[in-house]
Amino acid sequence: MLIAAAQFAPVAGDVEANVRTIAGTVREAGAAGARLVVFAELSLTGYEPALIRQDPSLVLAEDDPRLAPLRAACRAAGTAAVVNGPVRGGGPLPGLASLVIGPDGATLARYDKRHLFHGPEQDTFTAGTEDGRFTLDGVRFALATCYDNRFPELAGRAAADGCAVYLASSMLEDGNDSFETVYPVRARDFGLFVVLGNSLGPSEAGEGGGRSGIWGPDGGVLAAAGPREPGFVLAEAG
Numbered sequence: 442m443l444i445a446a447a448q449f450a451p452v453a454g455d456v457e458a459n460v461r462t463i464a465g466t467v468r469e470a471g472a473a474g475a476r477l478v479v480f481a482e483l484s485l486t487g488y489e490p491a492l493i494r495q496d497p498s499l500v501l502a503e504d505d506p507r508l509a510p511l512r513a514a515c516r517a518a519g520t521a522a523v524v525n526g527p528v529r530g531g532g533p534l535p536g537l538a539s540l541v542i543g544p545d546g547a548t549l550a551r552y553d554k555r556h557l558f559h560g561p562e563q564d565t566f567t568a569g570t571e572d573g574r575f576t577l578d579g580v581r582f583a584l585a586t587c588y589d590n591r592f593p594e595l596a597g598r599a600a601a602d603g604c605a606v607y608l609a610s611s612m613l614e615d616g617n618d619s620f621e622t623v624y625p626v627r628a629r630d631f632g633l634f635v636v637l638g639n640s641l642g643p644s645e646a647g648e649g650g651g652r653s654g655i656w657g658p659d660g661g662v663l664a665a666a667g668p669r670e671p672g673f674v675l676a677e678a679g
Contacts, residue, residue, distance in 0.1 A: 449480075
């Protein structure tokens with residue numbers, strides 16, 4: 442399966458603008474043959490926990506009408522997308538949730554980040570309690586979000602559960618060591634394809650470092666984006 446790891450600079454607090462960018466990227470990646478596109482942590486709002494706490498309108502529903510252009514793009518391209526944002530759930534605060542929109546435009550899966558980063562994330566979101574899984578074209582996928590990836594047991598459970606591809610939506614700033622010490626290590630240690638969608642541009646966490654990429658089960662780089670340019674990279678995975 443051809444998978445795209447995407448990156449762009451979200452507009453802080455502008456869900457509609459970010460959905461337009463995401464939908465356009467899905468159409469472009471689909472035209473290039475991608476069956477799935479993975480985007481960064483909080484790609485729907487920008488990584489702005491303080492702003493999310495202050496503005497309840499930034500919290501989405503799973504069936505939020507603001508996602509309609511993305512659902513239409515997935516249907517038109519025949520391509521699934523993993524997007525991430527604050528989504529209402531069962532807790533007192535929204536989940537920091539990845540939504541998987543299938544090639545038919547329907548929600549295929551939801552995963553709420555289990556390991557919230559200390560401070561702002563814990564003040565803004567409710568931690569998830571279940572691992573994220575879905576199947577597309579017979580391939581089983583695992584979902585994880587940024588700080589989750591510091592906990593190798595998530596990838597271990599994914600491998601034990603028959604997953605072939607581990608999708609890691611993240612917000613990694615310039616200079617973060619995860620590109621060398623986390624993502625390729627999870628791939629190699631557990632025999633998984635690992636797909637990282639990272640962010641660009643300024644945010645509450647600092648300047649997004651880009652370098653979205655895909656690693657093979659041996660830990661080798663299959664595709665890597667640069668640190669500054671928006672777009673996507675492609676590789677066969679699964």
